[in-house]
Amino acid sequence: MSDLEQFRQETRAWLEANCPAEMRQPVRDEGDIYWGGRRATFKNDAQKAWFDACLAKGYTVPAWPKEYGGAGLAPEEAKVLRQEMSRINARPPLSSFGIWMLGPALLHFGTEEQKKHFLGEIARGEIRWCQGYSEPGSGSDLVSLQTFGEDKGDHWVVNGQKVWTSYADQADWIFCLVRTDKENKYQGITFMLFDMESEGCSTKPIKLISGNSPFCETFMDNVKVPKSYGEGLPAQVGEINRGWDVAKYLLGHEREMISGADGGNTGTIGAAMKRHAGELDPVLRAELAMFDVDALAYGAMGEKFLDEIKVGKAHPAQPNMMKYAGTELNKRRHELMMSAGGSRSLEWESEETSGGKPSRNWLRTKANSIEGGTSEVMLNVISKRILDLPGS
Amino acid sequence: MPLYHNDDQAMLADSARQFMAEEGNIAKQLRHWRDRDCPDGFGHALWEQFGEMGFTGILVGEEDGGLGMGHVEAGIVLEEIGRNLSPSPFLTSSVLAATALGHGSSDLRGRYLPGLIEGKSVFAVAIDEGAKHRPERIKMRAEKSGNGFKLSGQKDFVIHGASSDMIVVAARTSGSDDDEDGVTLFAVPKDAANMSHDAVRLVDSSVATHTRFDDVELDGDAVIGEVDGGREVLNAMLKAGRVGAAAEGVGVASGAMDMTVEYLKQRKQFGKLIGEFQALQHRASHLYSEVEIARAAVIKAQQLLDGDSEKADLMASVAKAKVSQTAGLAVREGVQMHGGIGMTDEYDIGLYMKRDRALSEFLGDAYYHAGRVAEMSGY
Numbered sequence: 001m002s003d004l005e006q007f008r009q010e011t012r013a014w015l016e017a018n019c020p021a022e023m024r025q026p027v028r029d030e031g032d033i034y035w036g037g038r039r040a041t042f043k044n045d046a047q048k049a050w051f052d053a054c055l056a057k058g059y060t061v062p063a064w065p066k067e068y069g070g071a072g073l074a075p076e077e078a079k080v081l082r083q084e085m086s087r088i089n090a091r092p093p094l095s096s097f098g099i100w101m102l103g104p105a106l107l108h109f110g111t112e113e114q115k116k117h118f119l120g121e122i123a124r125g126e127i128r129w130c131q132g133y134s135e136p137g138s139g140s141d142l143v144s145l146q147t148f149g150e151d152k153g154d155h156w157v158v159n160g161q162k163v164w165t166s167y168a169d170q171a172d173w174i175f176c177l178v179r180t181d182k183e184n185k186y187q188g189i190t191f192m193l194f195d196m197e198s199e200g201c202s203t204k205p206i207k208l209i210s211g212n213s214p215f216c217e218t219f220m221d222n223v224k225v226p227k228s229y230g231e232g233l234p235a236q237v238g239e240i241n242r243g244w245d246v247a248k249y250l251l252g253h254e255r256e257m258i259s260g261a262d263g264g265n266t267g268t269i270g271a272a273m274k275r276h277a278g279e280l281d282p283v284l285r286a287e288l289a290m291f292d293v294d295a296l297a298y299g300a301m302g303e304k305f306l307d308e309i310k311v312g313k314a315h316p317a318q319p320n321m322m323k324y325a326g327t328e329l330n331k332r333r334h335e336l337m338m339s340a341g342g343s344r345s346l347e348w349e350s351e352e353t354s355g356g357k358p359s360r361n362w363l364r365t366k367a368n369s370i371e372g373g374t375s376e377v378m379l380n381v382i383s384k385r386i387l388d389l390p391g392s
Numbered sequence: 393m394p395l396y397h398n399d400d401q402a403m404l405a406d407s408a409r410q411f412m413a414e415e416g417n418i419a420k421q422l423r424h425w426r427d428r429d430c431p432d433g434f435g436h437a438l439w440e441q442f443g444e445m446g447f448t449g450i451l452v453g454e455e456d457g458g459l460g461m462g463h464v465e466a467g468i469v470l471e472e473i474g475r476n477l478s479p480s481p482f483l484t485s486s487v488l489a490a491t492a493l494g495h496g497s498s499d500l501r502g503r504y505l506p507g508l509i510e511g512k513s514v515f516a517v518a519i520d521e522g523a524k525h526r527p528e529r530i531k532m533r534a535e536k537s538g539n540g541f542k543l544s545g546q547k548d549f550v551i552h553g554a555s556s557d558m559i560v561v562a563a564r565t566s567g568s569d570d571d572e573d574g575v576t577l578f579a580v581p582k583d584a585a586n587m588s589h590d591a592v593r594l595v596d597s598s599v600a601t602h603t604r605f606d607d608v609e610l611d612g613d614a615v616i617g618e619v620d621g622g623r624e625v626l627n628a629m630l631k632a633g634r635v636g637a638a639a640e641g642v643g644v645a646s647g648a649m650d651m652t653v654e655y656l657k658q659r660k661q662f663g664k665l666i667g668e669f670q671a672l673q674h675r676a677s678h679l680y681s682e683v684e685i686a687r688a689a690v691i692k693a694q695q696l697l698d699g700d701s702e703k704a705d706l707m708a709s710v711a712k713a714k715v716s717q718t719a720g721l722a723v724r725e726g727v728q729m730h731g732g733i734g735m736t737d738e739y740d741i742g743l744y745m746k747r748d749r750a751l752s753e754f755l756g757d758a759y760y761h762a763g764r765v766a767e768m769s770g771y
Binding site: 268270271273274276277280285286288289290292293294296297298300301303304305307308310311313318321324325376378379380382383386387388389390391 | 394395396653656657664665667668670673674676677678680681682684685686688689691692706707709710711713714717758759761762763765766769770771
């Protein structure tokens, strides 16, 4: 038996022994997701038991090195773990922007002390992070951001406003892009970390067309951010005024995540419509079939993309293509699901729809091609970096 | 298996790309034969060169003198054929007929495969009856007659029909038109009496025939596989052919796209390179994205087919449908973005449009294959 096959057997046995039955159900609502943080509570004993078991094994962040709270799994091993978890529908034990966003930035740009301190906290689910990027005047043109940190010697005084800050009202700390040099557009931004309980920092949820409020406006009114949190623990990731490098790195990461390349949204819908087989309008059936062709082809693309990334064969700008194609596909998926569901899918509040899931999810997908870089920005990047078209 | 070429395959791709660009390019082959009104629609010398390169026997087993490679390798050659619009009997002979013959007796294999491997023999397949690909329905009859069979009926869209040394014909030996069972495949030699070809040139300058069979008598040893059990061989042949056509289509799509993107970097209007206009950039980038996805679907289908997976049939249809859609987009965008010059015969982009049209139709278009995906998915 190969080492990897052995690892699969062990993983399977470990999951069997440690993943409670309740944690093998699809996530139904927000409460089913454990985000960690200072104010976090477990929904039930099973959620806690599953989290504790994973924490002890390093499986809240399996691919991170052991010294920072992970399990140090090689990419192939991490893939096996993902496959085995998805085989039994195991929920993630811990979800957070610390894991998906800040962690990868720290692993790449952080000091040793930052890694030990912050990555450890993230792995243990102690601190819930939010991301302060967009501003009212800086969406696609992110680099024009205006939130300003005035240098006061041993600290910054930060003033400005962020928008679309996911779950800012529930976050403990923020990683925030702050302008620290007004003369220098690209090399005048610092990637700052600070506590959301700092005086002058406040949030206000934004109600979306889906009726949910996963995003906030975040206001910084003379927020004092110390330049250092201790020996080897500067308040910024990377160098001062070089936060754009970190932001760009993370955007690439985010696009990969949103693209669903790791198995998120490659599913077909036609098969789910089997129960309506006889009643489907023939033109709708045809649309579903054409969609399924695209979805299955995109599934192959996701697989190919991951295979190529592993050996460095993928074009560095390819995540932009994946993000563009994946999000546009997902929007189309939900349009068709709404049509196939008919009047039932219009119900905004009913038990049958678990509180209007079809319509709320449909509306939610409209953000897919906006957040993390709009489809239009993705196409700009493909033009410039892959097709090498002039003047773009 | 990772979804990219291994080292050997990458080497094959390099040599196929170089060979086809030098020997199979549009000026040397497609235009050359078209402008001479060549009745075959392709050049036999290039076909012999395919033999020298070893391409012809890629899918033929080593025991029969071939290379015993798989559909990934055949697809590598096909993609280059597509990119250069190289007219050749590769798809019908080395993919479709070779797959069918692989299920045939050693006598049949010995009779036909050596000529194929040398690049001397050309084979065709006669499946369609009517203007659309509907292989579920086989009307053409093959009645038992003495030790053999008598074929009667008509086949359409027989590519290279009149130029072929042998045609693989799907006929019905029992049951009714729509039955799954009762189909038999025959290897019909070109000199068979009472077989007549009505050859027509198609939009892409290839030549296809409406082939009539008026009591064409064949010996029993012309049967490929089992009598009444031809559906299995036919399906294997179709799967291989569809995945092959999809690979060629990716070549057509990339060729058209590359040419178009290049043009965007050269053509000036309003004092600017037209590639600076965002309206065109976005369309080109969307096209790029579709071509990448189509290519992924094709290599996935090739690998599933090489691994003898039961998912291969579904993915073959996905690949054929996706590629048809994508290559169609590539050639339409290509002609539009070239503007007026794209409408001229002098410029190559229009040739891509013509080839895509014929290739997409061959072995089922996007609508046919999307319908199959729906059926296989149970709706």
